Amino acid sequence: MYEEMKKTVKVSEHEYRYIGKHGNRADAEDLVSGRQKFLDDLVMPGMLVVRVLRSPHPNAVIRSIDLSKAKALPGVIGAASYKEAPDWKCGLPNHRRVLDRQVRFVGDSVALVAAETVEIADEALKLIDVEYEVLPFVLDCEKALEPGAPQLYEEYPGNEIPKVTPFSEEPFNQIFVGDTKKGFEEAAYVNEGYMKYENMAHPLPPESPGCIAQWTSPSAVTVWYNGGAPHLQKFNTEASIPGVAVRVIACHAGGSYGSKQLIPHMILQAILMAKLTGRACKFIMDRTEHLLSYELRQGSRIRGRVGMTEDGVINAVEGMWYTDSGMSSTYAQAMTAVGLGECQAFLGKCKNWALDTKLVATNHSSQAPIRGFGGQECKSVLVPMVCTVIRKAGMDPLEVFKKNFVKAGDRYIWRDNLWWEVHSVDYTRAFEESARVFGWKDKWKGWEKPYWVSEDGRYARGVGVGVHGNADIGEDPTEGMVKLHPFGSVTLELCVGETGGAQRFAVQKMVAEVMKVPLDGVQVVDPDTHATGYDAGMIGSRGTITMGTTAVRAANDARRQLLEMAAIKLNANVEDLDTENFLVFAKSRPEVRLPWIAVCGTPEMTITGSAKYKQNFDKPNFALYLADVEVNLMTGEARLIYALEGSDVGQIIDPINIRMQAEGSFGSAGGDTGLFEEMVMDKKLGRFMTGNMIDYKWRTFNEFPPFDTVLLESEFDSEAFHALGFGEITPSPAPAAILMAVSNAIGHEITEYPCSPTVVLRAMGKIGGR
Amino acid sequence: MKEHLEQICMTVNGVPRKFVIGDGVGCVSPSETLLDTIRDRLGLTAAKRSCEHGACGCCTVIVDGDAVASCMVLTADCDGSSVTTLEGLCDPVTGELSPLQKAFADNSAFQCGFCTPGIIMSTKALLDQNPNPTEKELTEALSGNYCRCISHYQVIRTVMGFINEMKRKEA
Numbered sequence: 001m002y003e004e005m006k007k008t009v010k011v012s013e014h015e016y017r018y019i020g021k022h023g024n025r026a027d028a029e030d031l032v033s034g035r036q037k038f039l040d041d042l043v044m045p046g047m048l049v050v051r052v053l054r055s056p057h058p059n060a061v062i063r064s065i066d067l068s069k070a071k072a073l074p075g076v077i078g079a080a081s082y083k084e085a086p087d088w089k090c091g092l093p094n095h096r097r098v099l100d101r102q103v104r105f106v107g108d109s110v111a112l113v114a115a116e117t118v119e120i121a122d123e124a125l126k127l128i129d130v131e132y133e134v135l136p137f138v139l140d141c142e143k144a145l146e147p148g149a150p151q152l153y154e155e156y157p158g159n160e161i162p163k164v165t166p167f168s169e170e171p172f173n174q175i176f177v178g179d180t181k182k183g184f185e186e187a188a189y190v191n192e193g194y195m196k197y198e199n200m201a202h203p204l205p206p207e208s209p210g211c212i213a214q215w216t217s218p219s220a221v222t223v224w225y226n227g228g229a230p231h232l233q234k235f236n237t238e239a240s241i242p243g244v245a246v247r248v249i250a251c252h253a254g255g256s257y258g259s260k261q262l263i264p265h266m267i268l269q270a271i272l273m274a275k276l277t278g279r280a281c282k283f284i285m286d287r288t289e290h291l292l293s294y295e296l297r298q299g300s301r302i303r304g305r306v307g308m309t310e311d312g313v314i315n316a317v318e319g320m321w322y323t324d325s326g327m328s329s330t331y332a333q334a335m336t337a338v339g340l341g342e343c344q345a346f347l348g349k350c351k352n353w354a355l356d357t358k359l360v361a362t363n364h365s366s367q368a369p370i371r372g373f374g375g376q377e378c379k380s381v382l383v384p385m386v387c388t389v390i391r392k393a394g395m396d397p398l399e400v401f402k403k404n405f406v407k408a409g410d411r412y413i414w415r416d417n418l419w420w421e422v423h424s425v426d427y428t429r430a431f432e433e434s435a436r437v438f439g440w441k442d443k444w445k446g447w448e449k450p451y452w453v454s455e456d457g458r459y460a461r462g463v464g465v466g467v468h469g470n471a472d473i474g475e476d477p478t479e480g481m482v483k484l485h486p487f488g489s490v491t492l493e494l495c496v497g498e499t500g501g502a503q504r505f506a507v508q509k510m511v512a513e514v515m516k517v518p519l520d521g522v523q524v525v526d527p528d529t530h531a532t533g534y535d536a537g538m539i540g541s542r543g544t545i546t547m548g549t550t551a552v553r554a555a556n557d558a559r560r561q562l563l564e565m566a567a568i569k570l571n572a573n574v575e576d577l578d579t580e581n582f583l584v585f586a587k588s589r590p591e592v593r594l595p596w597i598a599v600c601g602t603p604e605m606t607i608t609g610s611a612k613y614k615q616n617f618d619k620p621n622f623a624l625y626l627a628d629v630e631v632n633l634m635t636g637e638a639r640l641i642y643a644l645e646g647s648d649v650g651q652i653i654d655p656i657n658i659r660m661q662a663e664g665s666f667g668s669a670g671g672d673t674g675l676f677e678e679m680v681m682d683k684k685l686g687r688f689m690t691g692n693m694i695d696y697k698w699r700t701f702n703e704f705p706p707f708d709t710v711l712l713e714s715e716f717d718s719e720a721f722h723a724l725g726f727g728e729i730t731p732s733p734a735p736a737a738i739l740m741a742v743s744n745a746i747g748h749e750i751t752e753y754p755c756s757p758t759v760v761l762r763a764m765g766k767i768g769g770r
Numbered sequence: 771m772k773e774h775l776e777q778i779c780m781t782v783n784g785v786p787r788k789f790v791i792g793d794g795v796g797c798v799s800p801s802e803t804l805l806d807t808i809r810d811r812l813g814l815t816a817a818k819r820s821c822e823h824g825a826c827g828c829c830t831v832i833v834d835g836d837a838v839a840s841c842m843v844l845t846a847d848c849d850g851s852s853v854t855t856l857e858g859l860c861d862p863v864t865g866e867l868s869p870l871q872k873a874f875a876d877n878s879a880f881q882c883g884f885c886t887p888g889i890i891m892s893t894k895a896l897l898d899q900n901p902n903p904t905e906k907e908l909t910e911a912l913s914g915n916y917c918r919c920i921s922h923y924q925v926i927r928t929v930m931g932f933i934n935e936m937k938r939k940e941a
Binding site for chain 1: 814815816817818819820821822823825826855857860865867871872874875876877878880881882884885886887890909910912913914915916917918919920921922923924
């Protein structure tokens with residue numbers, strides 16, 4: 001089947017040394033030989049391990065707790081409950097205590113033990129005596145808002161988490177623009193929708209979240225962690241522990257998909273135990289903890305109305321978008337703000353909006369930023385709601401999406417609560433080329449119409465489409481430096497973590513391209529907040545534009561300084577000089593070349609180019625997902641038999657790495673949440689039942705269908721070699737596309753995720769109940 | 771009464787190793803897994819501690835020719851076994867990568883790389899037993915290896931390309 005895979009690429013006009021070509025990542029040999037160290041491979045002298053006693057109740061108050069027997073166990077160096085814990089809090093706004101007297105989900109932290117081995121720590125947890133006052137709990141986000149519902153936080157009456165964001169003084173949490181009344185009056189088609197995407201699926205990186213904390217002075221602590229946003233983690237932790245300087249070093253991460261970029265609560269717990277014991281403390285979740293106690297994709301629910309004109313322009317949207325944040329918000333308000341921007345990117349022609357939001361606390365594990373930063377959760381409800389009106393009009397959804405997706409000249413309010421005008425991008429060609437390669441026109445037969453039914457009537461096939469775009473690819477500032485060393489090497493001082501997206505390799509390539517030096521002549525420093533300027537990290541696919549632009553600017557700055565020095569030495573004009581392979585030459589006499597050391601005259605110096613990038617939201621990226629499914633109409637089993645992801649990325653940096661990012665749409669609780677992936681909740685007990693990788697369903701190696709990519713290169717207005725970031729959003733449009741495809745295959749509209757056999761048979765009227 | 775101490779012997783990456791099974795300090799406890807032994811006692815950290823219930827394959831090593839999840843094997847049961855970890859595929863003197871490892875490196879058949887040691891070891895065990903597998907046989911052999919970045923397609927392209935290259939060289 002893999003021979004059938006094809007890749008359609010419009011190659012950019014430029015011919016580069018490295019950009020657009022495949023090369024070996026600098027970490028390749030270490031990764032395939034086992035030499036690459038991950039967090040669990042690090043050992044510090046005297047290091048202890050931290051384990052957590054977890055709540056068996058979804059909502060309870062600790063009436064009494066006794067740690068004495070645990071502390072007395074040989075090998076236990078420290079233990080803590082809420083009584084010993086300082087009032088350190090994390091979350092947005094800070095509300096989740098490092099250890100609290102109230103526990104708010106099954107798996108919440110009750111006590112911490114630091115011991116010499118995991119086995120001793122686990123034994124000690126069994127010796128902790130706890131008496132709980134069990135409280136009623138609430139799992140449904142709309143029920144949590146009702147009067148009399150169980151309350152999670154005294155400071156948040158009604159379970160609504162305050163609408164604050166770090167992006168603007170006045171948070172962007174609703175869109176009230178134009179006149180929806182007039183918009184609906186002018187609409188030819190109006191329909192209401194109510195849609196839920198509440199799989200609470202788990203991103204499930206193979207390496208669990210973890211950290212090591214070690215105090216280096218009474219007011220300074222160093223943290224090693226396996227996320228990719230060390231500066232963000234640094235200020236996040238410093239906000240929780242006033243007066244303490246936090247140094248964060250990012251280890252190579254065994255996957256993150258957004259979920260490990262911030263692990264504030266775990267880090268506070270490790271820091272606490274390191275303080276109590278005076279030793280380095282390592283805290284890595286085991287897989288069951290990771291599944292049952294760690295952060296999941298947020299619940300998303302929308303209730304609203306959509307209007308569309310005769311010619312297929314969505315011209316009015318109103319409704320309420322509920323985000324179920326679980327027991328805490330790490331960054332959910334920010335995800336709401338970005339989500340509202342993404343709604344406008346999707347419906348770029350809509351002038352009339354009345355879309356409000358509510359962020360709700362409920363008694364299950366915390367929901368947090370996962371790949372897509374809420375975009376997948378948002379689109380998985382918004383796209384089907386918009387489709388209700390497209391269905392009513394009997395139009396082709398792909399054509400409507402194409403007509404409505406934002407392009408240069410359109411405007412939207414982004415997360416900073418400011419209007420932005422879109423520049424440079426137009427994805428019309430990506431829509432059309434993707435549809436052509438997929439064969440959309442042949443396979444789209446209308447709403448709830450299969451394009452193929454087997455002769456025996458047992459199997460039917462249908463297609464679906466989803467779309468997504470996010471302007472966060474230009475988010476947050478970055479500071480960086482490029483240093484030229486006279487004997488012929490280059491250092492890039494930029495805080496770039498590695499979580500799998502090959503971003504370190506991408507910026508290394510960009511600097512090597514500017515400096516015209518071999519790839520291995522450029523070293524990227526380790527991601528350490530003590531050694532680098534600010535950068536927000538590997539979030540929002542921002543790396544390509546923000547880190548890339550910074551690296552390119554800093555390299556150009558260093559190159560300019562080098563050539564200015566050479567111009568004096570050679571009595572030449574700077575414009576007439578160039579550098580290649582650590583040699584400077586006049587373009588008119590390329591055969592005469594001066595090594596950098598001769599230009600500098602001494603090795604006791606570096607030429608330092610520096611650059612800063614400020615955020616810019618004028619270019620959303622784009623992902624179109626086309627799904628082809630086959631359903632067994634007898635059993636309700638739905639299978640993806642082919643999929644295609646299309647985009648225009650401006651410029652490909654590495655063809656293999658970008659293709660894998662698109663193929664990654666299956667992972668990180670992505671496309672498969674449309675079919676089978678979910679955390680299964682026992683609603684009577686208030687606990688998730690899928691606490692291991694056998695009960696939690698995931699796609700195995702021998703179950704992958706043919707998958708194509710269409711990646712165009714239109715050379716957008718980006719200083720990072722005309723490239724835009726793309727990897728984060730590849731799963732975001734997939735679940736909605738799969739939902740549509742299954743609906744079309746079976747001839748009945750499905751309104752719930754995932755499309756499990758039960759859901760399919762229920763939609764077909766073959767079984768009852770909910 | 772003296773504790774009865776059982777000694778076991780195994781070969782790890784060609785090096786003979788002896789362990790004393792027991793509950794005393796420094797002994798390998800009867801419940802210690804092969805994964806813990808190779809990581810924590812021998813410092814061979816390529817095999818990853820991940821699910822610890824035999825579902826993800828990140829800890830895969832080759833024991834007597836078969837790919838096994840080392841988190842599900844007790845060290846005490848490995849007496850007389852020959853164990854190969856990812857480190858053992860490299861040249862023991864120069865550290866040079868084996869041809870299969872080189873194929874993975876050259877083709878970037880990984881993203882985060884955490885599952886890569888297990889995937890390479892499962893592939894190696896398959897190719898040792900069946901040097902010319904079909905794509906279906908390859909994906910079946912890798913079906914116990916979890917990868918969440920989704921490098922599956924690139925791994926398959928890489929390994930099938932590697933097999934063809936080996937065949938070409940042999941011809």
